[in-house]
Amino acid sequence: DAGVIQSPxxxxxxxxxxxxxxxxxxxxxxxxxWYRQTMMRGLELLIYFNNNxxxxxxxxxxxxxxxxxxxxxxxxxxxxxxxPRDSAVYFCASSFTRREETQYxxxxxxxxxx
Amino acid sequence: xxxxxxxxxxxxxxxxETVTLSCTYDTSENNYYLFWYKQPPSRQMILxxxxxxxxxxxxxxxxxxxxxxxxxxxxxxxxxxxxxxxTAMYFCAFQGAQKLVFGQGTRLTIxx
Numbered sequence: 001d002a003g004v005i006q007s008p009x010x011x012x013x014x015x016x017x018x019x020x021x022x023x024x025x026x027x028x029x030x031x032x033x034w035y036r037q038t039m040m041r042g043l044e045l046l047i048y049f050n051n052n053x054x055x056x057x058x059x060x061x062x063x064x065x066x067x068x069x070x071x072x073x074x075x076x077x078x079x080x081x082x083x084p085r086d087s088a089v090y091f092c093a094s095s096f097t098r099r100e101e102t103q104y105x106x107x108x109x110x111x112x113x114x
Numbered sequence: 115x116x117x118x119x120x121x122x123x124x125x126x127x128x129x130x131e132t133v134t135l136s137c138t139y140d141t142s143e144n145n146y147y148l149f150w151y152k153q154p155p156s157r158q159m160i161l162x163x164x165x166x167x168x169x170x171x172x173x174x175x176x177x178x179x180x181x182x183x184x185x186x187x188x189x190x191x192x193x194x195x196x197x198x199x200x201t202a203m204y205f206c207a208f209q210g211a212q213k214l215v216f217g218q219g220t221r222l223t224i225x226x
Contacts, residue, residue, distance in 0.1 A: 033214075042216060042217075042218050042219065043205065043216040045213045045214065048213070056213070059213075089157055091159060093159075102147075102149065102161055102164055103209075103214060104161065105151075105158070105159035105160075107156070107157070107158050108157050108158070108159075110157070
């Protein structure tokens with residue numbers, strides 16, 4: 001298996017632009033997670049899905065952030081409009097069946113908003 | 115809410131030495147899972163080792179082993195015969211009924 005795939009790996013954009021991050025989970029994994037990593041806040045969970053349904057989005061910072069999972073093999077995290085404080089590394093992770101199973105992380109997307 | 119504390123922001127050892135990274139956590143749950151993840155400069159989060167709380171035996175993976183003390187809520191990682199490629203940030207993480215919670219990380223440097 002190729003592991004969790006994320007694209008793009010790097011994104012540089014200007015404030016106010018829309019940003020879309022993409023994730024393909026490991027085949028057969030029923031849970032998908034989006035995390036954000038910053039120096040100040042460390043790794044924080046933004047939202048997670050079970051069988052394509054959003055279960056907990058309490059970590060989404062504000063309405064500018066939205067996430068979708070239209071099918072079992074694809075998810076997006078969108079920021080509209082983007083702001084400089086959104087600059088971070090965004091990770092997607094997936095796990096098999098139960099939440100207590102090991103989460104496997106993608107390589108991350110490094111986002112810089114100018 | 116669960117919390118995970120890594121009290122060593124940075125550590126540095128010589129190649130081939132043994133190093134132990136500390137982690138403590140706070141929870142009222144009885145069934146949970148603990149993890150150590152490694153994040154090298156590439157920023158990829160890599161699973162190092164995993165421990166189920168209901169298992170008394172400490173997990174091992176080649177040069178990596180843990181000392182799991184459930185009563186003390188302690189979960190340290192020991193790296194034996196350290197190698198240059200072990201240089202990375204190491205994160206301890208707790209998974210209970212809620213979300214996966216990470217510590218702030220320990221930056222480990224292996225010197226030649």
